[in-house]
Amino acid sequence: MCSAFLSATMGLAMLGSAAAADLRVCADPDNLPFSNRAGDGFENHLAELLGAELGRTVDYLWWSEPQGSVVDALDEGRCDLVMSMLRSTAVLNAYPPYYRSTFAFVTRADASPVRSYDDPVLRELAIGTGFGTPPASALAARGIGTTVRLYSAFVESGPAGDRSALVDAVAKGEIDVAIIWGPVAGFFAARAPVPLTVTPLRELEDSSGIAQVFDVHVAVRLDEGELRMEIEDALLRRRAEVDAILAEFDIPRLDRPAAP
Amino acid sequence: MSARKFVYAVCVLLCVLLCAVTSSVAQQLPAPPPSAAPSENGEWTMPAKNYANTRFSDLAEINVDTVGALKVAWTFSTGVNRGQESSPLVVGTTMYVLAPYPQTLYALDLTQPGAPTRWQYEPKPDASAQGVACCDVVNRGPTFSAGKIFFTTLDAQTVAVDAETGAELWKVKLGDIAKGETMTMAPLVVRDKVYVGISGGEYGVRGWLQALDVDSGKTIWKAYSTGPDAEVLIGDDFKPYYATEKGKDLGVSTWPPNGWEQGGGTVWGWLSYDPDLNLIYYGTGNPGPWNPNQRPGDNKWTAGIFARDADTGAARWFYQIAPHDLHDWDAINELVLLDLDWHGEQRKVLVQPGRTGLVYVIDRVTGEVLSAEPFHVLTAITGVDLSTGQLQLVPEKMPVENRVIRDICPTAPGAKDWNPSAFSPVTGLLYIPHNNLCMDWESVTTSYIAGTPFVGAEVRMFAGPGGHRGEFSAWDIIAGKERWTINERFPLWSAAMATAGGLVFYGTMDGWFKAVNAESGAVLWQFKVDSGIIGQPTTFLGPDGKQYIAVLAGVGGWAGAIVSNDLDPRDATAAKGFVNAMQDLKGATTKGGTLYVFGLP
Numbered sequence: 072m073c074s075a076f077l078s079a080t081m082g083l084a085m086l087g088s089a090a091a092a093d094l095r096v097c098a099d100p101d102n103l104p105f106s107n108r109a110g111d112g113f114e115n116h117l118a119e120l121l122g123a124e125l126g127r128t129v130d131y132l133w134w135s136e137p138q139g140s141v142v143d144a145l146d147e148g149r150c151d152l153v154m155s156m157l158r159s160t161a162v163l164n165a166y167p168p169y170y171r172s173t174f175a176f177v178t179r180a181d182a183s184p185v186r187s188y189d190d191p192v193l194r195e196l197a198i199g200t201g202f203g204t205p206p207a208s209a210l211a212a213r214g215i216g217t218t219v220r221l222y223s224a225f226v227e228s229g230p231a232g233d234r235s236a237l238v239d240a241v242a243k244g245e246i247d248v249a250i251i252w253g254p255v256a257g258f259f260a261a262r263a264p265v266p267l268t269v270t271p272l273r274e275l276e277d278s279s280g281i282a283q284v285f286d287v288h289v290a291v292r293l294d295e296g297e298l299r300m301e302i303e304d305a306l307l308r309r310r311a312e313v314d315a316i317l318a319e320f321d322i323p324r325l326d327r328p329a330a331p
Numbered sequence: 332m333s334a335r336k337f338v339y340a341v342c343v344l345l346c347v348l349l350c351a352v353t354s355s356v357a358q359q360l361p362a363p364p365p366s367a368a369p370s371e372n373g374e375w376t377m378p379a380k381n382y383a384n385t386r387f388s389d390l391a392e393i394n395v396d397t398v399g400a401l402k403v404a405w406t407f408s409t410g411v412n413r414g415q416e417s418s419p420l421v422v423g424t425t426m427y428v429l430a431p432y433p434q435t436l437y438a439l440d441l442t443q444p445g446a447p448t449r450w451q452y453e454p455k456p457d458a459s460a461q462g463v464a465c466c467d468v469v470n471r472g473p474t475f476s477a478g479k480i481f482f483t484t485l486d487a488q489t490v491a492v493d494a495e496t497g498a499e500l501w502k503v504k505l506g507d508i509a510k511g512e513t514m515t516m517a518p519l520v521v522r523d524k525v526y527v528g529i530s531g532g533e534y535g536v537r538g539w540l541q542a543l544d545v546d547s548g549k550t551i552w553k554a555y556s557t558g559p560d561a562e563v564l565i566g567d568d569f570k571p572y573y574a575t576e577k578g579k580d581l582g583v584s585t586w587p588p589n590g591w592e593q594g595g596g597t598v599w600g601w602l603s604y605d606p607d608l609n610l611i612y613y614g615t616g617n618p619g620p621w622n623p624n625q626r627p628g629d630n631k632w633t634a635g636i637f638a639r640d641a642d643t644g645a646a647r648w649f650y651q652i653a654p655h656d657l658h659d660w661d662a663i664n665e666l667v668l669l670d671l672d673w674h675g676e677q678r679k680v681l682v683q684p685g686r687t688g689l690v691y692v693i694d695r696v697t698g699e700v701l702s703a704e705p706f707h708v709l710t711a712i713t714g715v716d717l718s719t720g721q722l723q724l725v726p727e728k729m730p731v732e733n734r735v736i737r738d739i740c741p742t743a744p745g746a747k748d749w750n751p752s753a754f755s756p757v758t759g760l761l762y763i764p765h766n767n768l769c770m771d772w773e774s775v776t777t778s779y780i781a782g783t784p785f786v787g788a789e790v791r792m793f794a795g796p797g798g799h800r801g802e803f804s805a806w807d808i809i810a811g812k813e814r815w816t817i818n819e820r821f822p823l824w825s826a827a828m829a830t831a832g833g834l835v836f837y838g839t840m841d842g843w844f845k846a847v848n849a850e851s852g853a854v855l856w857q858f859k860v861d862s863g864i865i866g867q868p869t870t871f872l873g874p875d876g877k878q879y880i881a882v883l884a885g886v887g888g889w890a891g892a893i894v895s896n897d898l899d900p901r902d903a904t905a906a907k908g909f910v911n912a913m914q915d916l917k918g919a920t921t922k923g924g925t926l927y928v929f930g931l932p
Contacts, residue, residue, distance in 0.1 A: 155783075156778055156782060157784060203787075205776060208732065211587060211627060280733050281732055282784075
């Protein structure tokens, strides 16, 4: 009886510790608007929300490695989830995606806005976009190149401020238009020292067949189907707050936020 | 004539006859220029053995007759269980062993039983460099010259260490890991200059080669692989063979505007040096980004071979192996310098078994391609048009955005990656460790920074015809044909080494170290080490006057990352598609980091 009691107690204790296990989130320590070490990014806010809903304390693994290697950290069990991930066969994506965005044209408010890759004015403007991104493909497919300046995706992910390099270049008049991933464009343009216009692309994909619109999911390890379902349920229950956080960070969205 | 005199005369006559036969045979066989491959002294002072990159030793105590008795003499742990691509060096009575990141350099005392450590030197590279390395945290070896050991570090530094004491003489930072710049190559030293290049072609790095002062590490010249002629060091001396390499500032005009600023063309492979011509030779890496649609044009001077003046860096010629590269076909593989009788004409050539699947024989004076014959199954190319030098592509196999292209052979790591071949002047054959792989290719948009779209490629590699993934081939350079081949289960990621003992050595990714008959390809000896081999075997004469063979075991690198980085075999696209072809490697070997030294009892 004594041993039965003991094992029951131990079982309860183990259950207790499992329930209280930290929710380990892989996040970039210095990559606003997504995340930073101080917890200022929308991913930080969403992770806290998720942690509260699941009854687990959020613990970060700071991870700034580019090129999808965050998947290695997931696979090695060093973290349980990644807050922002495109659809991928290397992970389990939580559904539905919590936002859909696209690339956006950022121009100065006193200039006329650009709306499409096929806008003839693009051939005359000084354009900045990210190295290796879908806009770079779209421009190359149109033979637009004479005025394009490619910014290293590496630098964009680098130390503080660098990620805003393209928006800064527009604000300073170094380039006429920047074509940037929506969340980055929206966040930095709204906080720029001069008024800027953010015009999200209208096309789902551009006419040369290169996808420009993407869904962003929370992602977990391939064998964590149960955790994925818990996350899906939690995000559904807190949908209004998720939308509020995204709005607070000025993220241009192509999906419809929940009704207030 | 006395009987004694008669015997002598017969001997002389015999010798005249024999020597004539021998020398006429020797005339037909290719041989490295003597100035680039000096006579044997029992040491191994640079990874490629000599400036000609033959990886051939004249030592012959271990030979076809004795190799059967070869035994482990002693071992040493590098303390790091990651990919060991380096080469053990021997200078005098000291062996130098360089570990992968964090790259401790060990000096081992060969005069003492078990070769205890004399000293160790720790460069302490920045830990964040590990996250920037594309393909495991490897290094391809230190090099020795005039009392100093030189090597590069993952965080893009080059160091010089006193070979006697292990004291750091200088350390210079040449790249920025925040921009994706790393260093992995083995330096080459010519007189007062040490040559090093930058890695990181996957991250939009602009490639270069620098000559540093051996005494201070100060930059003497720097030659970029892209950009304006002035920065590529292209001037009046530049006389490329083919019309497509001629014109002003092609390093700018063959790119979309500014594309060259992040155009790749990194320098992370092997350098050769011809002392008679005073030229250094090396290949440049693939252009960036990987997605070819974003960089219309030939993308000079990536994926090709440069000849440069060793003193000034001035380019002499260039040949682009893969204009507007579609497949990640760096041209960084070894360039073996040989002099040979090319169909009745004496030519100075360099030979490169390339990622394209072709063995290139190129006149090293002019840059003319003499031949380019396949050593791997080809579906994506048909060969080279020798009149124009142009690679002949198969249009249906060209990767395009948003379409799956199946059965592209060879693959992204190519028919053969960085791991160098060996040349034996005894047999006249080149021994090529290589892959037998094909791939399916699909361009996709993936997360670069988490949640940020980036155009990449989803690649799945698999075994080529025959179902085996590696081959070790003896190649007849003049005939442009394979003499014999050994099929291997896994891709070969180790270097080859040849000796005057009639042997060729190489290792497999499942951990077999093999000695084969250089003439016939018969496996004469093999030993199972503790982990897969991706290193460079070397041989030397110990202080006891006996010959030894050394090799590092420890699987990893791009091909072995599934083991060294614990990648999930379910993710077929991990390690840029290599994992799909390596799913069974985890069952065949485990991580390691051990130096093995073999000798005769």
